[in-house]
Amino acid sequence: MPVHNRLKYWRHQLKIEEQLEFARLLDVNPWYIERWEEQKIQPSLETFCKIRDRLKRVLPEITLDDLIDYFPD
Template identity: 40%
Template sequence: MGGDIHGVKNRLLEIRLKIGYKKQKDFAEFLDIATNQYSRYENNSVQPSVEQLCKISKKLKCTMEDLIIYEESN
């Protein structure tokens, strides 16, 4: 049994807008992530590493699970 992590980009975008950051640049600075790296996460060209998810979740005061959608594969 395995699964895939989906939805990080959607969750990051949703959280960014919910807490009032209209620009990726400003949110990336808040998270202490390079703007181009954050943009890749939100545009789904790369997935954040577990370490990056941990860092982001601590900054946002949420769990890593709050940042991802896990789908069980058949």
């Protein structure tokens, strides 16, 4: 699943409607959430790992496969 779909999916799993609220949860600028979901930019590997680690606290089903799928060979 592309990162923009994955981020939207996680946001909806958490029942978070506002990108601003999601940005606060992830401790990122809301501008990034908007750009990521619109496919204008992609998070770096470091940022994606940070996002995954923060979300893992509230969505324990997130696995290493999420990173592997995101960063193809």
